Amino acid sequence: MIKPEIYRSLGLSDQEYQKILKILGREPTSTELAMFSVEWSEHCGYPRSRNWLKLLPKKGKYQSLIGEDSGGIIVDDLAIIFKMESHNHPSQIEPKQGAATGVGGIIRDIFTAGARPIASLNSLRFGPLSEPYNRYLLGGVVDGIQFYGNCIGIPTVGGEIYFDESYSGNCLVNAMCIGVANKDKLARAVALGAGNSILYVGSSTGRDGIGGCSVLASHEFKKGEEKRPTVQIGDPFMEKCLVEATLEALATGYIVGIKDMGAAGLTCSVSEMASAGNCGVEIELQLVPRADANMEPWEVMMSESQERMLICARKGKEKEIQEIFLKWDLHAVVIGKVTDNGMVCVKDKGKIVAEVSAHSLTEAPVYDMPYEKPDYLDELNKLDVTKLYEPKDYNEVLLKLLNCPTICNKAWVYEQYDHMVQTNTIILPGMSAAVIRLKGTNKAIAATTDCNSRFCYLNPYRGAQMAVAEAARNLVCSGAEPAAVTDCLNFGNPEKPDRFWYFKNCVEGIADTCKFFNIPVISGNVSFYNESPKGAIYPTPTIGMIGIIEDTGKICRQHFKKESDVIILLGSLKQGLGGSEYLKEIHGLTRGDVPDLDLQLEQSVQAAVLQAIRKGLVNSAHDCSEGGLAVTIAEACITEENQMLGAVIKLDVLENFCLRMDEILFAEAPSRIVVSVNKDNLSALCEIAKKHSVGCQILGEVKGDRLIARYKEKTIIDLSLVKLSDSWRKAIPQRLAK
Amino acid sequence: MKFGVVVFPGSNCEEDCFYVIKEILAQPAERIWHKQTALDNFDCIVLPGGFSYGDYLRTGAIARFSPIMKPLVDFAHKGGIVIGICNGFQILLESGLLPGAMLRNKELHFICKYVHIKTENINTLFTNLCSSSQVLKIPIAHNEGNYYIDEQGLKSLEKNRQIVFRYCSPKGEINKEFNPNGAIANIAGIVNKEGNILGMMPHPERSSEIELGSEDGRLIFKSILKWTESK
Numbered sequence: 001m002i003k004p005e006i007y008r009s010l011g012l013s014d015q016e017y018q019k020i021l022k023i024l025g026r027e028p029t030s031t032e033l034a035m036f037s038v039e040w041s042e043h044c045g046y047p048r049s050r051n052w053l054k055l056l057p058k059k060g061k062y063q064s065l066i067g068e069d070s071g072g073i074i075v076d077d078l079a080i081i082f083k084m085e086s087h088n089h090p091s092q093i094e095p096k097q098g099a100a101t102g103v104g105g106i107i108r109d110i111f112t113a114g115a116r117p118i119a120s121l122n123s124l125r126f127g128p129l130s131e132p133y134n135r136y137l138l139g140g141v142v143d144g145i146q147f148y149g150n151c152i153g154i155p156t157v158g159g160e161i162y163f164d165e166s167y168s169g170n171c172l173v174n175a176m177c178i179g180v181a182n183k184d185k186l187a188r189a190v191a192l193g194a195g196n197s198i199l200y201v202g203s204s205t206g207r208d209g210i211g212g213c214s215v216l217a218s219h220e221f222k223k224g225e226e227k228r229p230t231v232q233i234g235d236p237f238m239e240k241c242l243v244e245a246t247l248e249a250l251a252t253g254y255i256v257g258i259k260d261m262g263a264a265g266l267t268c269s270v271s272e273m274a275s276a277g278n279c280g281v282e283i284e285l286q287l288v289p290r291a292d293a294n295m296e297p298w299e300v301m302m303s304e305s306q307e308r309m310l311i312c313a314r315k316g317k318e319k320e321i322q323e324i325f326l327k328w329d330l331h332a333v334v335i336g337k338v339t340d341n342g343m344v345c346v347k348d349k350g351k352i353v354a355e356v357s358a359h360s361l362t363e364a365p366v367y368d369m370p371y372e373k374p375d376y377l378d379e380l381n382k383l384d385v386t387k388l389y390e391p392k393d394y395n396e397v398l399l400k401l402l403n404c405p406t407i408c409n410k411a412w413v414y415e416q417y418d419h420m421v422q423t424n425t426i427i428l429p430g431m432s433a434a435v436i437r438l439k440g441t442n443k444a445i446a447a448t449t450d451c452n453s454r455f456c457y458l459n460p461y462r463g464a465q466m467a468v469a470e471a472a473r474n475l476v477c478s479g480a481e482p483a484a485v486t487d488c489l490n491f492g493n494p495e496k497p498d499r500f501w502y503f504k505n506c507v508e509g510i511a512d513t514c515k516f517f518n519i520p521v522i523s524g525n526v527s528f529y530n531e532s533p534k535g536a537i538y539p540t541p542t543i544g545m546i547g548i549i550e551d552t553g554k555i556c557r558q559h560f561k562k563e564s565d566v567i568i569l570l571g572s573l574k575q576g577l578g579g580s581e582y583l584k585e586i587h588g589l590t591r592g593d594v595p596d597l598d599l600q601l602e603q604s605v606q607a608a609v610l611q612a613i614r615k616g617l618v619n620s621a622h623d624c625s626e627g628g629l630a631v632t633i634a635e636a637c638i639t640e641e642n643q644m645l646g647a648v649i650k651l652d653v654l655e656n657f658c659l660r661m662d663e664i665l666f667a668e669a670p671s672r673i674v675v676s677v678n679k680d681n682l683s684a685l686c687e688i689a690k691k692h693s694v695g696c697q698i699l700g701e702v703k704g705d706r707l708i709a710r711y712k713e714k715t716i717i718d719l720s721l722v723k724l725s726d727s728w729r730k731a732i733p734q735r736l737a738k
Numbered sequence: 739m740k741f742g743v744v745v746f747p748g749s750n751c752e753e754d755c756f757y758v759i760k761e762i763l764a765q766p767a768e769r770i771w772h773k774q775t776a777l778d779n780f781d782c783i784v785l786p787g788g789f790s791y792g793d794y795l796r797t798g799a800i801a802r803f804s805p806i807m808k809p810l811v812d813f814a815h816k817g818g819i820v821i822g823i824c825n826g827f828q829i830l831l832e833s834g835l836l837p838g839a840m841l842r843n844k845e846l847h848f849i850c851k852y853v854h855i856k857t858e859n860i861n862t863l864f865t866n867l868c869s870s871s872q873v874l875k876i877p878i879a880h881n882e883g884n885y886y887i888d889e890q891g892l893k894s895l896e897k898n899r900q901i902v903f904r905y906c907s908p909k910g911e912i913n914k915e916f917n918p919n920g921a922i923a924n925i926a927g928i929v930n931k932e933g934n935i936l937g938m939m940p941h942p943e944r945s946s947e948i949e950l951g952s953e954d955g956r957l958i959f960k961s962i963l964k965w966t967e968s969k
Contacts, residue, residue, distance in 0.1 A: 153788060419850055
């Protein structure tokens, strides 16, 4: 008789246990119970989110590919496969290994589809660096990403980092990977053809990571819990060999299907491959290579040891595949076969320890979660700007914003990542989007990750819209046309109606905006239970977006290039300080509503800038986001350390749209892009703006070695580039040196 | 001329080197699997960057025992051209083909960024196309690039003009500020006494196309070509 404590400790509810009894018509064995617990966890089965995820559009201007473990788009003869996934809880407990295995896991999702991984990105969130544990987390997570990514030889080309109190006690580590394959050479995660062989390849199975997805990922952190043993250990060298061997083996054509063993390990790959192929799979656990002695059958099935794959191979061709893996000194063992009875049958020394229908494992129950708008929100959305004190010294305010860790330069982080290996990175980290060329073509991919979670906290629907819009705007500034999205939805405990309300609204925001822009969401991941004893994290629906650059000769960077170029603000002149970094850093307020977003205007601004870049009219393009217009222009001045250029700006043209100077300088309204152009191209640019019905205001010119902003005859900002640059560049090293 | 690029398990810059040789220099090249026990008909062998065997021990410490190393040492001793880049340089040090050793970077971090290096000796087969004291913009990407050699060894390197590249400012000044990893005497690359083996930490294969930010690295490959063709 299985006691409720047992199944509850595995994360199963009483109701779910009753359902298992009904499916089996008997009590589950310990192995079966373990298998249900991981497959029905939120991490694998999406029981609480699936109903809402259906809203996300799957089609866009490029043909989409929706695979078992990832998705992508087709560009000419190439399939661009990508996905983002969270590894939040493991990283909070053991930052280096947590982040490293997060990177390793997402890379496996890409090459298991038959694509060669060509770039990684990430999105990281921590509590303030004033707390020692958060400094330890930042250092550890960056170390884990560099440890895995550098060794395996996949460039880490971009990402974002935010710092906010809401992540103290529950950091976020979202890792994204992009791969490329010939569109006709993609692999599927499927078992097919009774009698075909099931091969286990890669590393050995140990006790690491047991219950990682059900116990660790599907519960919030409570005080004083010891969960370290559920964190996996990464071996990037092993995975590098596994990438090469797998791609070589796939090229033989003898592989019917392949799936990595990630969350829920062998259980997940066996049941999902069988389910996808509408067939059964029978395996013998004694044949599984072991790293630990005396493992129980359920432990072997639950282990989340890294760098392992499961292959369905054509009968009679096992040897050819095994030889390739052995060449790379990797295990390659036939552990079972495909059957036609639809059952996952697990044997140990010939004795059946689990026999369950594959579909019953993969079809997790679906729940309609109750949701309710939190009662504090209406009050929080109220903001009377006139009641704020107005800063006297805007120089000081700008320097402070440039020095705040969310806005500042992140070279301390990205210089620890090998971002150039594979020699495709055309736009290096530090700009709003990374650009990776596609060798053998004239095209390139631009990629970015984005989410302003404070916006999502204040207004989840619009905040999520803003995340999609900003990601697209970032890509456009590099010269790319936005093409497809992967999302990583990080939220609190979905069983609490206010947290679920945030989730629902964010998903709706993403869905509506992607539909409007005709961009599909081709893959994604949900991470719930991001809570510490202090409460939930800010809702963080991270958007990973890629865009296509038609001609690598027509790309654009964010920094000013030439003295006496004209600086222009394209797009909206509307403002709004709600939810801004300025309010937070200078006034200590997280308040107000998120600035208005007019999707039509946003699209027009992006179309205008893209056209101008493609025509070679603009010398730089940088969108306005955190820190507003002032930070955007300052960054355009100082981004390129060896080639900084000053600017002289007149703010008069903006006065009709704002109440106060701080709003003009620091509001984070969307749909705005600052470009610089040669004087001779000015009229052509204005023409394009006019054609798209987009505002086009001359702000000033690129000039000298200071950033000067004037309003009427008054000088509002006057700072040397060296001072701006120091404040921006030294922010993170300064705080870590403490 | 024919290039061979050695592939150890864990190498990750072999394709980048291969690409530059085949596509940019338009020269024949072959990948050489580390388990091979012979090297025939090659003019130049490239030991590429990466993490051979994961570099979990000392960098390059296991790769030097690979089967390919025996024929490679013979090839080098007979005057064959060898260039070791990053991990390749570390392997050359471990195998004793070049003097000295690598320590961890002074900041104890991996560093990936563009740096500048000054060409200290243009009379080598790897630098004959550089102008005297030319400053090259080439990226580094390593954790253990803090080159070390004892005082006597350093004197001998200097006396024999074996120091080929030193880290410097964009204008060519050699000082601590522009030493990214703490390497002794700002050393970024050296040759053996005979001048046929080059080890360097910066990656010329990552800077052989202007699209990637610099094509200075190409000068090194082209110098090898010129020297071989004029022989």
